[in-house]
Amino acid sequence: MHLLRRAGATPGQLRRMMVGEASIVALAGAALAVWPAMLGGRALLDRFQDSGQVASGVDHVFGPIALGSGIGITLFASAGAAFLAVRRGTRTGTRSGRSAGPARNVAGYAALLVGAAGVCATFTMNATDNALMAAPAYGAILLSVGFAVLSPLLLRALLGRLGRPITALFGASGYLTVLNLRRRAAELSAILMPLILFTGMATATLYMQAVETSAITASGVVKSVEDKTLETLNLVVVGIVVVFSCIMLINSLYAATSYRGREFGQQRLAGATPGQVLRMVGCESLILTVTGILFGTLAAIAGLLPFTVVRTDTILPDQGPGIWLTIIAVAAAATLTTSLATARRTLRTPAVAAVTVAA
Incomplete structure (x- = not known):
């Protein structure tokens, strides 16, 4: 980031670049997690049903609420962390590793x-x-x-x-x-x-x-x-x-x-x-x-x-x-x-x- 600043990049350009990269990675990670999440949810429901905690007639549903909350939280956390990191890294006089x-x-x-x-x-x-x-x-x-x-x-x-x-x-x-x-x-x-x-x-x-x-x-x-x-x-x-x-x-x-x-x-x-x-x-x-x-x-x-x-x-x-x-x-x-x-x-x-x- 310091090299990009010296080359003429503005703090706003760096923020957009890093937040955009983090958002793309977050979306890719969330997409890859959908199938394991469905399997994990079904396995957890089976565990509850086997122990008598949930009725056997309850079906496993993976709908838009679960999908939207998972992707939303992942995207918000990744983009927010990237924004805070870039904001700190682009401050004048900030050094790597500073407390x-x-x-x-x-x-x-x-x-x-x-x-x-x-x-x-x-x-x-x-x-x-x-x-x-x-x-x-x-x-x-x-x-x-x-x-x-x-x-x-x-x-x-x-x-x-x-x-x-x-x-x-x-x-x-x-x-x-x-x-x-x-x-x-x-x-x-x-x-x-x-x-x-x-x-x-x-x-x-x-x-x-x-x-x-x-x-x-x-x-x-x-x-x-x-x-x-x-x-x-x-x-x-x-x-x-x-x-x-x-x-x-x-x-x-x-x-x-x-x-x-x-x-x-x-x-x-x-x-x-x-x-x-x-x-x-x-x-x-x-x-x-x-x-x-x-x-x-x-x-x-x-x-x-x-x-x-x-x-x-x-x-x-x-x-x-x-x-x-x-x-x-x-x-x-x-x-x-x-x-x-x-x-x-x-x-x-x-x-x-x-x-x-x-x-």
């Missing part, structure tokens, strides 16, 4: 405040209330959002305390890792956001649903239609969010690592070996994974513990760490595999060629 400013931090703190209020509201409810899960679940989600928005600040704070131990442990690769993470903290928030959301939302919702199911079973009460519906919807929503977060995480990692070809080439020309660069990327991914899992888990625990106390009169759930270990295993595998595989592929280009082409 979004105090407004973003205010939004993050507000999400933390509202999330904490939702978690605390759990203690004002009874164990048999139908909406008991809503307050801690939404509170955990908002806490995850707050941590995700404030991820650049959180990452810098962790590096301030762990910078020297990382350098001592990993040597030259650790030193490069700390420097890169401090310099690119704002850019790396695009990776930490889906990682924190994935960990926090999946952990909180799955554990709460497991606690609720165990409590109903222990009481000897047969699950009602409302209980089955709530369980199914929780699993569907969590599944959609988890899959979307994983895809977003993988895409962000691939893009962030692929665009560092010139940086890797400069480091190799300065004396770093391909192995050191690869270890640096692995160390960065490890730190990002630990950071995302840490704050995502904190958000989940903040919502899970009040729910468990009110629902079962115990502090910790009886399900054990199996669900959490599975979640962090998926998060770590997605992060480390994507970043290392992309870096290895990028390093195949000779250092001189990488610097020359990228320049």
Whole structure:
């Protein structure tokens, strides 16, 4: 965008170009999603009918309301995001990777405040209330959002305390890792956001649903239609969010690592070996994974513990760490595999060629 501005393009021309591109991509993506959406809706209806939550005579209908809402939301979100990105990128003096400013931090703190209020509201409810899960679940989600928005600040704070131990442990690769993470903290928030959301939302919702199911079973009460519906919807929503977060995480990692070809080439020309660069990327991914899992888990625990106390009169759930270990295993595998595989592929280009082409 800066090159186009220097070539004579006006901010209005850039906005129209980028918003137009985003709208075309959104329409193409929405068109490709129609057939999977029809199949998914039919499968969900079959699941409801098999469990007795919906009458067998109800037919699956995919009409203009579903189609219009899906395409409309996708188009609005894509065009709106492109407009905001271009507006920020075309401002005078704006540099790539610059922080979004105090407004973003205010939004993050507000999400933390509202999330904490939702978690605390759990203690004002009874164990048999139908909406008991809503307050801690939404509170955990908002806490995850707050941590995700404030991820650049959180990452810098962790590096301030762990910078020297990382350098001592990993040597030259650790030193490069700390420097890169401090310099690119704002850019790396695009990776930490889906990682924190994935960990926090999946952990909180799955554990709460497991606690609720165990409590109903222990009481000897047969699950009602409302209980089955709530369980199914929780699993569907969590599944959609988890899959979307994983895809977003993988895409962000691939893009962030692929665009560092010139940086890797400069480091190799300065004396770093391909192995050191690869270890640096692995160390960065490890730190990002630990950071995302840490704050995502904190958000989940903040919502899970009040729910468990009110629902079962115990502090910790009886399900054990199996669900959490599975979640962090998926998060770590997605992060480390994507970043290392992309870096290895990028390093195949000779250092001189990488610097020359990228320049």
